[in-house]
Amino acid sequence: MEILNVRHLLILLASLFFLPALRAIDFEYCNKSGYDFGNVSRVEVSRNPVELEEYPTIKIFGYDNKSIDEGSVEVHVTAGETTHMMERYTLCVVGSECAIAAGTNFVLVLAEVPLKYIEEESKYVYSVRLMDEDVGDSQEPVLRMCVEFEIPIVDLALVSAESS
Numbered sequence: 147m148e149i150l151n152v153r154h155l156l157i158l159l160a161s162l163f164f165l166p167a168l169r170a171i172d173f174e175y176c177n178k179s180g181y182d183f184g185n186v187s188r189v190e191v192s193r194n195p196v197e198l199e200e201y202p203t204i205k206i207f208g209y210d211n212k213s214i215d216e217g218s219v220e221v222h223v224t225a226g227e228t229t230h231m232m233e234r235y236t237l238c239v240v241g242s243e244c245a246i247a248a249g250t251n252f253v254l255v256l257a258e259v260p261l262k263y264i265e266e267e268s269k270y271v272y273s274v275r276l277m278d279e280d281v282g283d284s285q286e287p288v289l290r291m292c293v294e295f296e297i298p299i300v301d302l303a304l305v306s307a308e309s310s
């Protein structure tokens with residue numbers, strides 16, 4: 147009995163540690179060196195890998211040194227020479243609140259991101275950009291933080307092999 151319980155506990159612990167690890171993906175800061183605004187500790191995508199036609203959820207976990215009172219989050223995709231914006235969300239939609247307070251851990255939850263693919267390209271780099279909109283009337287939003295990453299997609303060759 148006791149052995150069984152220990153084993154259950156181990157399985158539980160293992161799943162606590164490994165399930166999030168399966169969703170985490172590698173990322174880089176877009177400017178390579180990081181931002182004064184704060185840092186990003188992890189990027190998760192679920193499901194991982196993503197299937198074609200499936201809209202994944204992307205989560206960005208980080209810590210911010212500075213506050214954002216009014217912001218938005220943009221998702222861009224770069225394939226070959228072209229970059230375009232796929233989606234823009236207000237902070238109210240993806241943050242736990244409409245603002246980010248200085249000196250806190252934040253999580254941005256981008257639900258059902260409509261990934262775009264361009265047929266002749268095989269490499270897609272997605273970026274998530276945190277924009278500060280509260281910068282005065284006449285000014286453009288200011289980029290506070292940006293991370294970029296590739297999203298693991300179910301092997302296309304495998305998919306076509308299975309369906310044929």
Ligand SMILES: *[C@@H]1O[C@H](CO)[C@@H](O)[C@H](O)[C@H]1NC(C)=O
Nearest residue numbers: 177178179180181182183290
């Ligand atoms: C990245 O952005 C920060 C500002 O947040 C700046 O201090 C740093 O120099 C930038 N790095 C590069 C390589 O441009």
Ligand SMILES: *[C@@H]1O[C@H](CO)[C@@H](O)[C@H](O)[C@H]1NC(C)=O
Nearest residue numbers: 181182183184185209210211
């Ligand atoms: C936050 O600010 C402090 C003091 O300005 C600095 O030492 C630290 O490196 C900053 N952290 C990040 C993640 O930018």
Ligand SMILES: *[C@@H]1O[C@H](CO)[C@@H](O)[C@H](O)[C@H]1NC(C)=O
Nearest residue numbers: 184185186187188208209210
């Ligand atoms: C982010 O910054 C905080 C505060 O400066 C620090 O404690 C934490 O280790 C940093 N995390 C990463 C992933 O750099």
